[in-house]
Amino acid sequence: MFSAHSQQATTVQALGDLTNTRTDSFTFAIIGDYGDDSKGELLTAEMVKGWNPLFIVTTGDNDYEDKNGKGIDTNITKYYSSYINADLHKDRFFPCLGNHDQTVSEKAKVIDEYFRLFSFLNRAENYDFTWGPVHFYSLNSGPNGKVGFVDPATLKDVKPKLAKDTDPFHLVFFHHPFYSSEFGMMPAPDRFDGYNMDAILNGHIHYYERMTDSVRHIEYITIGCSGRNDSQCGDKLSGNKEIVLHHCEDKQNGALKVTVVKLYAPDKKESWRMTFEYYNAAKPGAPLDTWTILK
Numbered sequence: 001m002f003s004a005h006s007q008q009a010t011t012v013q014a015l016g017d018l019t020n021t022r023t024d025s026f027t028f029a030i031i032g033d034y035g036d037d038s039k040g041e042l043l044t045a046e047m048v049k050g051w052n053p054l055f056i057v058t059t060g061d062n063d064y065e066d067k068n069g070k071g072i073d074t075n076i077t078k079y080y081s082s083y084i085n086a087d088l089h090k091d092r093f094f095p096c097l098g099n100h101d102q103t104v105s106e107k108a109k110v111i112d113e114y115f116r117l118f119s120f121l122n123r124a125e126n127y128d129f130t131w132g133p134v135h136f137y138s139l140n141s142g143p144n145g146k147v148g149f150v151d152p153a154t155l156k157d158v159k160p161k162l163a164k165d166t167d168p169f170h171l172v173f174f175h176h177p178f179y180s181s182e183f184g185m186m187p188a189p190d191r192f193d194g195y196n197m198d199a200i201l202n203g204h205i206h207y208y209e210r211m212t213d214s215v216r217h218i219e220y221i222t223i224g225c226s227g228r229n230d231s232q233c234g235d236k237l238s239g240n241k242e243i244v245l246h247h248c249e250d251k252q253n254g255a256l257k258v259t260v261v262k263l264y265a266p267d268k269k270e271s272w273r274m275t276f277e278y279y280n281a282a283k284p285g286a287p288l289d290t291w292t293i294l295k
Contacts, residue, residue: 012137012157013124015088023132023262027051030173030256032059032203033098034226035075036068040253041227043281045079048226048255050284053092056083057136059203059223060098060175065110067100072113088120096138097125098175098203103143126154128161132260133272133295135167137197139174149176149186162196168272168295169260170197177202177222179211179243184236192218198293199276206231207250208278210289215242219291221256221276229253247289253281254288263294271295 029048034041048056063072077084083093095101095118102111115123125140137158141149150158162170172195178186182205192200195218203224211220220243224231233248256278263271272295277287 011126012139012154012161013122013127015127015129017130018089018091019131020089021054023260025259025261026132027053027257027259028131029053029056030059030201030221030223030258031056031226032175032201032222033061033206033224033228034058034079035062035072035100036064036227037070037074037078038227040225040229040281041075041079044226044253044255047279047281047284048257049082051257053257055092055094055131056080057138057171057173057201058093058095059173059201060096060141061100061203061224061228062095062098063110063114064100064227065113066103072110072117076117084117086119091120093118094129094136094138096173096175097140099143102140126158130167133168133262134260134274135165135170137162137170137172139172141174141176149178150174159195165196169274169293171199171201172197173201175202176204177220179220179237179240180205180222180234181209181237181245181248182207182231182234185240185243192216198274207233207248207252208254208256208289209233209248210246210276210278210291211237212244212246213242214244219293221291223254223256223278225250225253226255226281227253246291247278249278249280249288254279255281257287 085091128137199219206228209222275292278289
């Protein structure tokens, strides 16, 4: 599933605790399928930066150089350079690999450009880090997403890490979704049964969608419209008793704003609230979908 250039595809690189400010209350953003130097990318980037997030997480397809030929410094740096830093402890931009980020074209090997820009990753295709109470796991779901999604050896490495993870929140993000209302259920050998996670964040499908795996109690969120927006909400999950579709928005550009807040109970026991809000970049006045989790 992984291409020949991969040297670290079967291990998860531990970046450690990257918290560099107080964590009582903070905001981060999630974008995906954005790097195409379009009006949609501009509109979304302006909205996201207006939130003043501490950092940005992506769900892949960061660079459409193989499609528009403009180069990674136009497709990404033009919009998000203030968040990207070669110093890991100053960087505030955390991507995952999408299929367009690892396609070899006649003009450029885009994955080399990807790792040139995100040099703090040291060519790690899979990595994890913590920020305050949130533990993030970024995985490579491959160049095409048709065979196996995340490599089984990587899953073997991730599972014990998640099982032992005592951080309040656990978010896993990779490019290709298991489920979508447009295409239905994708083939995959491992549906993350028994994994200790709160939500899986994906891209690839160019809209916003949120659903719940009612058996495994995992929230699936697709955010693939931060630059491209040509996918359509569908009915391919109708009749699926396990997957509950809550919300879908298409034909628009948008991003997720995530707010983490520390709560103090009367018994002084520490607890946390994390709220996901999806915004349409053309009409950013109020969220179109909201999901909150308490720990």
